[in-house]
Amino acid sequence: MHTLNEHSNEIRHIKNNGQYLASCSNDNTINIWNNTYQLHRKLTGHNDRVNDILFLSSNILMSASNDDYVFIWNLNNGLHSIFRNFQKDIHLIELINEDKIVCALQNHQTTYYEIQIWNIEPIELRGTLRGHLAPVKFLKVLNNEYLLSLDEKNTLNIWNLDNLRLEA
Numbered sequence: 001m002h003t004l005n006e007h008s009n010e011i012r013h014i015k016n017n018g019q020y021l022a023s024c025s026n027d028n029t030i031n032i033w034n035n036t037y038q039l040h041r042k043l044t045g046h047n048d049r050v051n052d053i054l055f056l057s058s059n060i061l062m063s064a065s066n067d068d069y070v071f072i073w074n075l076n077n078g079l080h081s082i083f084r085n086f087q088k089d090i091h092l093i094e095l096i097n098e099d100k101i102v103c104a105l106q107n108h109q110t111t112y113y114e115i116q117i118w119n120i121e122p123i124e125l126r127g128t129l130r131g132h133l134a135p136v137k138f139l140k141v142l143n144n145e146y147l148l149s150l151d152e153k154n155t156l157n158i159w160n161l162d163n164l165r166l167e168a
Contacts, residue, residue: 002037004021004023004031004033004037004039006031006039006042007023007025007027007029007031008025008027009025009026009027009049010025010026011023011024011025011026012024012025012026012049012050012051012052013051013052013053015053015054015055017055017058018058019034019035019058020032020033020034020035020040020055020058020075021033021035021037022053022055022061023053024050024051024052024053024063025049025050026049026050027049028044028046028047028048028049028050028065028067029042029043029044029046029050030042030043030050030053030061030063030073031043032061032075040075041075041078043061043063043073043078043080045071045080046063046065046067046069046071047065047067048065048066048067049065049066050063050064050065051064051065051066051089051090051091051092052064052090052091052092052093053093054093054094054095054101056072056095056098056120059074059075059076060072060073060074060075061073061075062083062093062101063080064090064091064092064093064103065090066089066090068085068086068087068088068089068090069082069083069084069085069086069090070082070083070084070086070090070093070101070103071083083120083123084118084123086103086105086116088105088106089105089106090103090104090105091104091105091106091135091136091137092104092136092137092138092139093139094139094140094141094147095141096117096141096144096147096161097144099119099120099121100117100118100119100120100126101117101118101120102115102116102117102118102139102141102147103115103116103118104135104136104139104149106135113130113132113133113134113135113136113151114128114129114130114132115128115129115130115132115136115139115147115149115159116128116129117129117161117164126164127164129147129149129157129159129164129166131149131155131157131166132149132151132155132157133151133153133155134151134152134153134155135151135152136149136150136151137150137151137152138150141161144161145160145161145162146158146159146160146161146167147159147161
């Protein structure tokens, strides 16, 4: 058994890609662990809690934070680039077809919740899904055709990813 205790605050998510285990936390950091559970790298750069992480490849990680930014990290050197400043809290990110991401967002000024679909390269907004009245707490892509979204009021929406419309 291994105890991984490098974070100083609550861990939000853990993801594994077979080569690395990544954890993100309310302490604004991301820890990358190798397959022997040794700390490979601590990633710093966000100014608020890191809500979610997503492996884009074996050495590339995407992170979403309450500081409004989504970063893309190179795990070989620890450097990051800014994917986008959303000017909204980003709670969840999910991958579609290796070339698009889904982001669950909350507007700072309102209780308005939305899901955005973005092309990764070139970076462009593909569409915005509106239909939740509470924070989205779960996203799941099904067969690259549908998106399930669940909010804190237990509203489950099923979205068609081709026409970006609510199915159920």
